Amino acid sequence: xxxxxxxxxxxxxxxxxxxxxxxxxxxxxxxxxxxxxxxxxxxxxxxxxxxxxxxxxxxxxxxxxxxxxxxxxxxxxxxxxxxxxxxxxxxxxxxxxxxxxxxxxxxxxxxxxxxxxxxxxxxxxxxxxxxxxxxxxxxxxxxxxxxxxxxxxxxxxxxxxxxxx
Numbered sequence: 001x002x003x004x005x006x007x008x009x010x011x012x013x014x015x016x017x018x019x020x021x022x023x024x025x026x027x028x029x030x031x032x033x034x035x036x037x038x039x040x041x042x043x044x045x046x047x048x049x050x051x052x053x054x055x056x057x058x059x060x061x062x063x064x065x066x067x068x069x070x071x072x073x074x075x076x077x078x079x080x081x082x083x084x085x086x087x088x089x090x091x092x093x094x095x096x097x098x099x100x101x102x103x104x105x106x107x108x109x110x111x112x113x114x115x116x117x118x119x120x121x122x123x124x125x126x127x128x129x130x131x132x133x134x135x136x137x138x139x140x141x142x143x144x145x146x147x148x149x150x151x152x153x154x155x156x157x158x159x160x161x162x163x164x165x
Contacts, residue, residue: 007078007108008118014076015043023047024072024100026065027054027080028109035113036078050074054081062089070098077102080109083144 014020023044025036030053037051050072052065069077077100079086086104090097110116119132134141 006124007103007105008111011040011078011105011108011112012043014040015045017044020044020075021047022072022074022076023049024069024074024077025049025051025080025109026069026077027052027082027086027105028107028113029053029055032110032113032115035115036109039112039114057081057085062093066093066096069100073098074100076100078105078109079103080105080107082106 014023023040025033025040027033028036033051033053037049040049041047052068054061077097079090079102081089081104083104083106086106090102090104094102107116111118117136119129123129123132130141130145134145
């Protein structure tokens with residue numbers, strides 16, 4: 001890969017976005033969330049940056065998060081609950097969330113906080129960032145790397161056979 005643009009590539013540039021005054025960070029643990037909020041406050045001087053950790057996410061926490069976002073009225077929301085939860089939350093709640101730009105950023109909150117180490121750029125260019133993450137967090141990443149592709153293959157094959165039957 002010659003060029004790649006992940007969340008950690010564009011987050012440091014948020015200070016150059018004209019008119020960005022209210023940000024919300026939803027997800028990660030309490031420590032990572034607080035550190036990411038502080039980092040964003042330094043990156044976007046003068047902006048209000050609020051955070052809500054995503055530990056123990058369930059229906060009650062989700063409902064409280066929707067209320068919290070309605071109170072905060074952010075312009076930009078960084079949603080880092082991990083895949084596929086963060087995408088499911090947006091799909092379920094988009095009609096009840098306040099107007100904003102919602103960005104699913106996965107582990108970028110922990111990376112922005114300095115808790116999770118970024119892969120060397122050369123690994124990203126080779127398409128091997130997954131190997132770095134697997135080495136650092138085997139329990140967290142192993143199923144995503146080794147299991148999910150087979151599940152996807154099974155689902156696609158099943159869909160294909162149903163269409164031809």
